[in-house]
Amino acid sequence: MEVQKFNYDNAIVRNFILATLVWGAVALLVGLVVALELAFPALNLGIEYISFGRVRPVHTNAVIFAFIGNAMFAGVYYSLQRVLKARLFNDMLGKVHFWLWQLIIVFAAVTLLAGFTTGKEYAELEWPIDLLIAVAWLCFGANMIGTVVKRREKHIYTAVWWYLATFIGVTILHVVNSIELPVSFLKSYPIYAGAQDAVVQWWYGHNAVAFFLTTPFLGLMYYYLPKASGRPIYSYQLSIIHFWSLIFLYMWAGPHHLLYQSLPDWVQALGVTFSIMLIAPSWGGMINGLMTLRGAWDKVREDPGLKFMVIAITAYGMATFEGPMMSLKSVNAVSHFTDWTIAHTHIAGMAWNGGMIFGMFYWLVPKLFKTPLHSKKLANTHFWIATLGILLFAIPLYWAAITQWLMLREYTPDGLLAYPIFMETTIRILPMYHIRILGGALYFTGFIIFLVNMLKTISAGSLVANEPAEAPAMVKLGTREESGESPHRWLERKGVRFAILVFIALSIGGIVEIIPMMKVQSNIPTISTVTPYTPLELTGRDIYISNGCYNCHSQQVRPLRFETDRYGEYSKIGEFVYDHPFQWGSRRTGPDLARAGYLGSSTYKTSIWHFNHFMKPNSVVPRSIMPAYPFLVVNEADINAVPAKIRGMRMLGVPYQEGFDKQAIASYMADAQKIADELKLAGVDIKPTKEVIAVIAYLHKLGRDISPAGSPASNAKQ
């Protein structure tokens, strides 16, 4: 048999490793900053570019796409070449992928801090960056599929199935969720509105967790855990079963993020049903991982990398049991909009993804640079500090969630809410936020130790950028009939056909959920009194989105007694038909705002109250942890952009009259002048063109259209 000589491309792996180290430090540091800003709002300094609402998305995007993303690419590119016994398909594709990805990260950080965001969680980046992501992702996919095609090993090892599913899954999600209409260079509106946008967004949000944070890491687990422990995976059969089950089921589970919300019951039921079923394949992966260590637990005692992998797989099991439990309606009523979700995601992010990354790097970096790890002692110190950090981070947040939920639903013997002021519940959980900071600081400290250990190891070793290798040439087996293989084994060596089947398995869940939401009119019952946003309100909405208000305030009153008693009428699907994008939120650090324009709701406030609140929140809400927004009073609203926005909304089906874009600025100024006059009567002299006027107008729109007929709010609308 002919033995072929070739080289592995180690340079691309080294580049992604270095990027992981740099961006990991940045992402975790930013996380620490947002945790501090949340507990100590004065640290926002009244500067828009570093306010919590803008920095928090930088943290989430940096952790997911910069830290975890770069580590994933490093791990995939190293293992892919080895299991397929082939150099990466194209060096240039790898280079373009690497540099474009780093450029995207920089653009993401700059634009998010500057207030350019779509307002959709984990998909905040604006359309030009979405396009760059698509290009970089296609480079990654083309390189991977090209390598599969030119491989020298007939069988495609299970890890590569997970990598392929990652590429296909993220491609589908990114394309569908990013369909938006640009109205300027860095501003777009999603084509979906309200409940439809919510379904698409959480289908994306949930499956981004699945196909960016789970499937690639299961693939990495199937390669690096056996390599580090020196034992083959426990059950290859289980890897096949849990692969197909997991990728098929995940795509259906997204609506569990929207339980009790303005969504048809059938969609919610779908989400719950498939979320519960997800326990089985997820635990298949966990069991396969932990059982791989049978007979190798003595190595775990000695090897800090393996310790991290054990923590990671255990956390994966915990999180994938907790997730389905959180999708039960009764549990979701507690966990949603509280810190429970934050604790859940951080267990997964810090322990599962972080643990796998650290475990993988402690094995990979010495191997790649052909030198022993600089210090096992430092690595062990990192392990214990990080573990303690995770515990100190998550436990207080679970505590905070249950405390806040119990307070929110507490009634007096007279049947009144015991804590009618939302801020009372937030203040009570502040000590937990302080402990969380300690947990985050410990985890960050552990990362710095890891960083030093990695850099010392790298500097002591030397990289062989083109590592010589050899393998027998692949034998052509021909058709299935000729080779006499079973269908799946034939499929397992046909990379492209395998990928097509994965695409079909992934698409079914999305199609079943999303297409009926778009096509069936009765899913979206309209409300005749609900009108489109005026130009002033639309501008205010964009400023609200730009400042990331959705990171702390929801716009969704669930049909639960303690919510309707607190805020008013529960939210209806028809209220959101003009919302591009929806702004229901996922966490309430402050009160829900869906009834901020509904007279009689506790959240309805006058214009002067809002003005004072933005300037100095403590002046109207004692001990409020909302940061001040003095820049809203200074900044001029972008009035010139209004006509283009109205035209864009019309294209998306919002029923503005033809030619209204030409009257939009006049309409804006007339409405803004009324609020400016109102403020003047209260002693505040301010130009109607300031941003704060538009935001006040927007807040007064929320829920106003369903105010009871004859109420002052309803009359004011006439």
Place this chain on the structure above:
Amino acid sequence: MGFVNDTLSKIDGIEWYYIVGIIIFVGLFIGVVIHTYTIPKKDLIRFKSLIFEQEEGEKQ
């Protein structure tokens, strides 16, 4: 296509969606389980050990 369009243009029967979804999944699951248990043991052992073969082709 007519059937698909008709089905998607009304909400009637939508409660069957997840039942159908589960049936599709159960079918897929049974198929995959049958497949995996018919793979010869020697093949399974080889697949599991693939990543250890001569350090995946690196020159010793």
